[in-house]
Amino acid sequence: MNSNQKRMLLTSVSKPGRYAGGEYGQIIKDKDDVKARFAFCFPDSYEIGMSNLGIRILYHCLNLHPDIWCERVYAPWVDMQDKMRELDIPLSALESGDALGEFDFVGFSLQYEMCYTTVLNMLDLAKLPLLSKDRDEDCPLVIGGGPCVYNPEPVADFFDLFNIGEGEEMLPEIVRLYIKMKDEGTYTRSAFLHEAARTIPGVYVPSLFDVNYNADGTIAAYTPVYDDIPTRVVKRIVTDLDKAPFPDKVVMPYIETVQDRITVETARGCIRGCRFCQAGIVYRPVREKSADVIDCQARNIFESSGYEELSLSSLSISDYTDIDNLTDKLLSWTDRNMVSLNLPSLRADSFTKELMDKVASVRSSSLTFAPEAGTQRMRDVINKNLYEDDLMRAVNVAFSAGKNQVKLYFMQGLPTETDEDLRGIPELAHRVVSAYYQNPNRNKAKPPQVTISVSPFIPKPFTPFQWERQDTMEEMRRKQEFVGECNTDRKVRYTHHDPEVCHIEGVLARGDRRLGAALLEACHRGFKFDAWTEFFDYSKWMALFADTGIDPAFYANREWGLDEVLPWDVIDCGVSKEFLKRERARAYESTTTPNCREKCSGCGANKLGGKRSCCPKK
Amino acid sequence: MLSEKVMKRGRISKFDRPLLSEPVTVRVVFEKRGNLQFFSHLDLQRTWQKVLVRASIPMWYTKGFNPHSKIVFGIPLPVGSESVCEMVDLRIDRLIRTDEIKDQLNAELTDEMQVKEVYVPTTKYSDVAFAEYEIMLGTQAAESAEGALELTDRINDMFGHGAEPIIMTKRSKSGDKEIDILTLVRSVSASVADKGVIKIRAVIAAGSSENLNPEYIISALRQKLGILPEGAPFDREWYTVLRLGYFKADGSVFK
Numbered sequence: 001m002n003s004n005q006k007r008m009l010l011t012s013v014s015k016p017g018r019y020a021g022g023e024y025g026q027i028i029k030d031k032d033d034v035k036a037r038f039a040f041c042f043p044d045s046y047e048i049g050m051s052n053l054g055i056r057i058l059y060h061c062l063n064l065h066p067d068i069w070c071e072r073v074y075a076p077w078v079d080m081q082d083k084m085r086e087l088d089i090p091l092s093a094l095e096s097g098d099a100l101g102e103f104d105f106v107g108f109s110l111q112y113e114m115c116y117t118t119v120l121n122m123l124d125l126a127k128l129p130l131l132s133k134d135r136d137e138d139c140p141l142v143i144g145g146g147p148c149v150y151n152p153e154p155v156a157d158f159f160d161l162f163n164i165g166e167g168e169e170m171l172p173e174i175v176r177l178y179i180k181m182k183d184e185g186t187y188t189r190s191a192f193l194h195e196a197a198r199t200i201p202g203v204y205v206p207s208l209f210d211v212n213y214n215a216d217g218t219i220a221a222y223t224p225v226y227d228d229i230p231t232r233v234v235k236r237i238v239t240d241l242d243k244a245p246f247p248d249k250v251v252m253p254y255i256e257t258v259q260d261r262i263t264v265e266t267a268r269g270c271i272r273g274c275r276f277c278q279a280g281i282v283y284r285p286v287r288e289k290s291a292d293v294i295d296c297q298a299r300n301i302f303e304s305s306g307y308e309e310l311s312l313s314s315l316s317i318s319d320y321t322d323i324d325n326l327t328d329k330l331l332s333w334t335d336r337n338m339v340s341l342n343l344p345s346l347r348a349d350s351f352t353k354e355l356m357d358k359v360a361s362v363r364s365s366s367l368t369f370a371p372e373a374g375t376q377r378m379r380d381v382i383n384k385n386l387y388e389d390d391l392m393r394a395v396n397v398a399f400s401a402g403k404n405q406v407k408l409y410f411m412q413g414l415p416t417e418t419d420e421d422l423r424g425i426p427e428l429a430h431r432v433v434s435a436y437y438q439n440p441n442r443n444k445a446k447p448p449q450v451t452i453s454v455s456p457f458i459p460k461p462f463t464p465f466q467w468e469r470q471d472t473m474e475e476m477r478r479k480q481e482f483v484g485e486c487n488t489d490r491k492v493r494y495t496h497h498d499p500e501v502c503h504i505e506g507v508l509a510r511g512d513r514r515l516g517a518a519l520l521e522a523c524h525r526g527f528k529f530d531a532w533t534e535f536f537d538y539s540k541w542m543a544l545f546a547d548t549g550i551d552p553a554f555y556a557n558r559e560w561g562l563d564e565v566l567p568w569d570v571i572d573c574g575v576s577k578e579f580l581k582r583e584r585a586r587a588y589e590s591t592t593t594p595n596c597r598e599k600c601s602g603c604g605a606n607k608l609g610g611k612r613s614c615c616p617k618k
Numbered sequence: 619m620l621s622e623k624v625m626k627r628g629r630i631s632k633f634d635r636p637l638l639s640e641p642v643t644v645r646v647v648f649e650k651r652g653n654l655q656f657f658s659h660l661d662l663q664r665t666w667q668k669v670l671v672r673a674s675i676p677m678w679y680t681k682g683f684n685p686h687s688k689i690v691f692g693i694p695l696p697v698g699s700e701s702v703c704e705m706v707d708l709r710i711d712r713l714i715r716t717d718e719i720k721d722q723l724n725a726e727l728t729d730e731m732q733v734k735e736v737y738v739p740t741t742k743y744s745d746v747a748f749a750e751y752e753i754m755l756g757t758q759a760a761e762s763a764e765g766a767l768e769l770t771d772r773i774n775d776m777f778g779h780g781a782e783p784i785i786m787t788k789r790s791k792s793g794d795k796e797i798d799i800l801t802l803v804r805s806v807s808a809s810v811a812d813k814g815v816i817k818i819r820a821v822i823a824a825g826s827s828e829n830l831n832p833e834y835i836i837s838a839l840r841q842k843l844g845i846l847p848e849g850a851p852f853d854r855e856w857y858t859v860l861r862l863g864y865f866k867a868d869g870s871v872f873k
Binding site for chain 1: 633652653654655656657658661662664665667668669670671672673679685697698726727728730756851852853856857858
């Protein structure tokens with residue numbers, strides 16, 4: 001496509017800036033000078049994909065190699081998809097404008113289960129065969145990574161290889177092996193996949209495992225087809241976050257994106273171990289980046305980007321051990337440069353006036369906390385380790401500082417939950433409202449506004465609740481109504497999630513390879529953008545499952561056996577199954593577990609190593 | 619620490635420049651070419667906020683609760699048009715030479731958005747009355763030499779002396795309005811540029827009081843001459859638009 005044709009095409013669709021490329025900071029290489037081309041695909045719109053920190057990091061890691069050129073690809077919006085199909089234009093990468101078929105690797109970041117249909121939609125737009133077994137030697141290798149690969153089985157048929165864990169080192173190793181085998185003349189698709197699985201830790205090649213099922217539909221066994229590859233794939237981590245590559249320059253979007261700011265990680269992993277939380281388990285062991293490195297990285301990106309907003313990212317920012325020193329360092333240059341500092345993921349028990357005064361995110365009139373459950377019993381079951389006193393102290397700090405809006409996140413459908421626990425949600429919110437009126441320093445000109453947002457619980461792999469049943473649609477709906485009825489305080493606003501999406505997400509989260517047939521059919525039926533409410537259609541999903549012989553309740557609403565082979569047992573995330581079982585038992589006894597800094601609970605993740613972690617050495 | 623960084627980037631930190639007694643306004647003239655044509659006026663404003671920060675331009679910030687710099691853009695450019703004459707006025711509060719502003723900005727901009735000139739303006743954007751555009755038109759109707767000549771004649775006649783009114787529906791905030799676009803056209807002249815390609819120079823109303831989007835010229839050609847039919851293949855029927863400059867109401871060049 002020449003520039004005139006590109007102009008005519010792009011001016012015929014909405015938001016052409018999504019497809020233009022040409023951003024400041026993009027990396028252009030001469031394709032004749034590189035040995036491997038990598039198309040980094042994000043299965044959602046440009047605005048969402050461009051906000052992703054992981055892609056920024058991996059784009060940098062790959063492009064550090066002079067003979068590797070990594071480019072970006074986002075899912076075209078539906079109007080553009082129609083044009084592309086009408087004019088027979090295949091999906092292409094932004095930097096070169098070349099079709100995905102010309103690349104050596106097509107890599108997908110799998111951020112949430114509801115993006116699976118968009119992955120297949122993008123492969124289809126790229127005119128690549130969807131199934132791994134249908135792709136020949138001339139096709140790119142289709143690989144995946146990201147949070148969803150802790151159970152990649154529903155999409156296993158479509159991928160040649162998965163990166164399990166952190167990609168900074170693993171991903172370039174995979175591409176280097178490809179280049180080496182091409183140079184030596186030993187490359188074939190199957191030889192490469194075998195060699196990658198054999199020699200690169202963290203590489204999972206689904207086609208190298210046979211899966212057998214029992215008569216009742218549960219899994220009998222995973223069997224590797226070669227005896228020289230690991231029987232379980234151990235998650236890869238970056239041991240020392242200070243030394244991990246981090247971009248000093250980012251691609252600057254011209255159009256507005258979801259998170260258009262400097263984002264720097266402070267740590268990976270979380271010391272808390274909430275029993276519903278997948279991220280809290282799979283990113284273990286907890287490893288921190290040192291304050292000097294964070295400060296330097298933030299400043300480099302500030303100077304190369306001009307962003308006037310800085311966000312520190314981690315699963316629980318206030319658990320960062322050196323937070324006061326870090327914020328002081330940052331404020332020494334952010335203030336005079338008019339850069340505002342954001343600290344998301346604040347825990348109520350570590351929210352202090354000192355911290356609040358430092359950060360801009362809390363300069364707004366609204367504050368958000370996640371008690372997750374309405375009663376202490378329920379919070380003990382999920383190991384939230386948060387007491388009502390902590391929350392009340394936190395909201396009073398906020399109220400005394402003139403704030404009047406508080407947003408509280410909760411879950412419904414948690415194991416052992418009763419209606420009393422649900423009733424506790426609006427009651428807790430009501431006590432927050434009362435605390436506002438009792439606070440003598442409140443802003444008397446403004447009424448309080450407390451928003452409670454309640455999401456249905458979705459059991460996720462690698463959590464102590466991975467064996468639990470998810471509420472049925474009827475149960476989810478009844479509970480949503482019940483919470484609404486219990487909320488009698490007019491100062492409390494109640495919002496809840498769509499149970500239909502949660503149900504499908506529940507099926508995909510614990511799905512196995514048999515779901516591949518349903519997803520393939522979903523692509524043929526034109527499913528895409530299922531993370532968007534305007535495209536998600538529950539009745540179409542139910543029809544799809546019925547037509548492809550999938551019983552969604554088998555995956556979502558069944559209590560799984562503790563001795564059952566799980567689809568994700570082929571992956572070792574570092575945390576042992578025994579630990580998860582112990583935690584599950586403690587949940588049923590309403591017993592909490594101390595956080596990693598108070599006392600090691602022996603989860604097993606310390607076997608992976610890690611600098612600046614609080615784990616005892618193995 | 620800051621000075622070290624700044625030395626690496628080869629320029630002086632804005633904080634090391636002496637404060638001016640009064641903020642000063644400077645005008646930056648820049649190109650918006652290639653891929654940049656697909657970004658809107660709003661995108662451009664957001665982009666420049668960041669460009670000015672990373673270029674360490676000593677912007678004056680408002681003193682209120684939410685301090686922000688003052689930047690004012692010239693006549694908005696429609697999406698799908700390129701330009702060699704975009705303008706933005708900046709309010710600066712520290713001593714910096716105009717050539718330093720140009721160099722510092724260009725180091726932080728892509729080849730498709732380079733600064734051409736920086737100066738202290740003596741005009742206001744409201745002095746602009748017309749803008750000049752170059753429209754390149756690729757059409758099968760101009761494939762043959764005779765066809766191309768006939769097409770240029772017909773275009774010149776459409777907009778020449780004594781031409782018939784060209785009534786089109788013009789969209790505006792106050793609703794759709796039927797207007798004769800000739801009343802907003804100062805001149806349109808066509809010539810053969812290449813095989814199958816016609817070049818059109820159009821000087822049309824621009825600015826805050828009267829403004830004509832160059833797309834109306836294309837729509838008029840489409841309507842009257844049947845070229846660029848809807849749904850035509852993009853490699854056969856295409857056009858590009860490039861803004862070249864501005865004029866005041868008296869016909870003198872706006873700078």
